[in-house]
Amino acid sequence: MKIIRRAIIALLCVVPFAAYSLNEQPQADWEMVAKIREEGFQRSQVMDIVGYMTDVLGARLTLSEHMKKAQAWAKAKMEKIGLVNTVIEPFMDYGAAWDNEYFSLQMLEPDYQYMMGYPLAYTPGTNGKITCPAVIVNIQTKADREKYKGKLRGVAVLASPPVALNPAAMPQGVTRRTDEDLKRLEEAVTPPAPRAAAPAAPPNPDALRPEEKIEFYKAESALAVLQCDSGAFGLVRGFGRPGVNADKWSREKDLASMPIIAVTPEHYNRMYRILKRDIPVKIELEVRNRIGEAVEKACNVIGEIPGTDLKDEVVMMGAHFDSWHASPGATDDAGGCAVALEAARVLKAVGAKPRRTIRVAFWGGEEQGLNGSREYIVKHFGDVKTGFKPEYDKFSVYFNQDYGAGAFRGVNLQGNEFVRRIFAEWMKPFRDLGFTTLAIQSVGSTDHVSFDRVGLPGFQFLQDSVGFGGHANMDFFDTLVPEDLMKNAVIMAAFAYQAAMSDVRIPRKTIK
Ligand SMILES: [Zn+2]
Known part of the structure; x- marks a missing residue:
């Protein structure tokens, strides 16, 4: 039987998209x-x-x-x-293979603090241990660069604003879907319309792209970039260097970039607040990354x-x-x-x-x-x-x-x-x-x-x-x-x- x-179904299946017939359960x-x-x-x-x-x-x-x-x-x-x-x-x-083999970041002055962080992927290392001052840099537009010209030699740039952490918004390790949540999903009989993208702000012709900022820091002989874009306690978030998808993980572009370090918000914010008091911050950093020779x-x-x-x-x-x-x-x-x-x-x-x-x-x-x-x-x-x-x-x-x-x-x-x-x-x-x-x-x-x-x-x-x-x-x-x-x-x-x-x-x- x-x-x-x-055999009958096989015959029916000659039609490529044959579905279950209405009578078949x-x-x-x-x-x-x-x-x-x-x-x-x-x-x-x-x-x-x-x-x-x-x-x-x-x-x-x-x-x-x-x-x-x-x-x-x-x-x-x-x-x-x-x-x-x-x-x-x-x-x-x-592109070229990339691996981080070693990472170490410390604040040495005004107080010792080991720091949690890691390098963004597809960035170069530091060529040994470096010790340098950290400075706040706030560059958004081409014109902003003028105030920093000649001032970044030998420093680590704190490139992003401090991050506000909200204890009430701590991510949970396990969140079970509730009965109401499942019911709502089940009862939505039409697929929700794709969320309309927020209207894009008109591009500011003077704004610097992230990769242009890195180019500027590098041209000014800064040694490293520190940044933080994690909004959660203890979490360091960082992906690849700016522009890497467009240049297809190029070894040359990796090497031409600079050490970019994502830092946990608590440690990053601490450095930032100290600097805002006009008290110098000195850090020690070492990054060793392996970058492959060939595509x-x-x-x-x-x-x-x-x-x-x-x-x-x-x-x-x-x-x-x-x-x-x-x-x-x-x-x-x-x-x-x-x-x-x-x-x-x-x-x-x-x-x-x-x-x-x-x-x-x-x-x-x-x-x-x-x-x-x-x-x-x-x-x-x-x-x-x-x-x-x-x-x-x-x-x-x-x-x-x-x-x-x-x-x-x-x-x-x-x-x-x-x-x-x-x-x-x-x-x-x-x-x-x-x-x-x-x-x-x-x-x-x-x-x-x-x-x-x-x-x-x-x-x-x-x-x-x-x-x-x-x-x-x-x-x-x-x-x-x-x-x-x-x-x-x-x-x-x-x-x-x-x-x-x-x-x-x-x-x-x-x-x-
Ligand atoms: Zn995934």
Whole structure:
């Protein structure tokens, strides 16, 4: 009976975007879900996996030596759990590799204070230990430069205003979604309109761009730039040097820049307030950064559980493996990678034989703009500009975790009404985990968007919020909630499995 039904469906599936027929009821596979839950809850390895990523491998800036080592580990780990066709697959030229190897910042006068901070990525080091005065500089326009000409030689520039900290607005480590919050998301029947961008202020022709400010400090022979843009206690926030995305991580531009240091607000503000009293501040700074000699390609890491009768069709799950460079990115997004890998491990452990191939992706280059997933999709599935490939029609669905490391509470439908009834059915075995909500809303800023933008079904789960140190210096293993990651891995495994087994591929939106 099943075979006959499959044969009929197979005929129907010649139409590339065949969806579930109205008469067909998708069913959760409770038997397989029981096996997945048993393996994923009673023999979980997700914390061991994410523990290795965060404690042993550490930060994973795209195209750093750290990341290369981590990707080699990820490929080997995929193979160890039984994935095949594993590959560290280059996706685009990514400039020179960059790693921070040493950092030390102290205030020496008027009082000793060790300082928390770290260098922005893609900046040069200090060439040994330097001791120098720190001075406040406030330059916004070309004209502002005049007051500082000839006055910055040999100093460290405090380049940003002090940051006001509000104890009442301290970020929470764990914020559970409330019933009202979930109800509101569920009852929003139309996708909320994209938030209108605030009207841009007319560009001030005299304003200096951040990279022009750095050029000025450098030309004036300042030794270093200190800055603070973190609004949270104890958090240092800093990304890449100004202009780096535009100049494509150029080694020459890295070397031509100057040491730029992000400092924790408490320490930065202290220096600033002392200087405002006209009392000199003296600091000691040493930064050693390794900058690669040649342009290299950044990579994604891919592995598969091969399918059976529908092995040419693909279900994907994944997360971005790259982090910023100041901490191991436990919640952003080692947790997501561990969930996808644990989901694959659980499926292997329970002996799942999916009809479609289940592919796990650890993306690179997400933090600089979803680069790894976008380029992967263009190469393997195509897009409007380069043309769609036969694999485009054989793709079913992609599942992603990247909104911190909190428990899945539902699925953001990304405006796709056609998946509602399928996902609603697959969610039923997980009501006890609080996984209950389908929200029509589209969410952005992570790798499922790369699928969505070419019309392929890609979904980011609706999550509780766990973690407050993403993109900063405090995103460590300690932030993670083991039960949340275990639940997510079990749900991810069940969704990927059922998508790989169902008679038809996940339906696509008709409106792009
Ligand atoms: Zn992320």
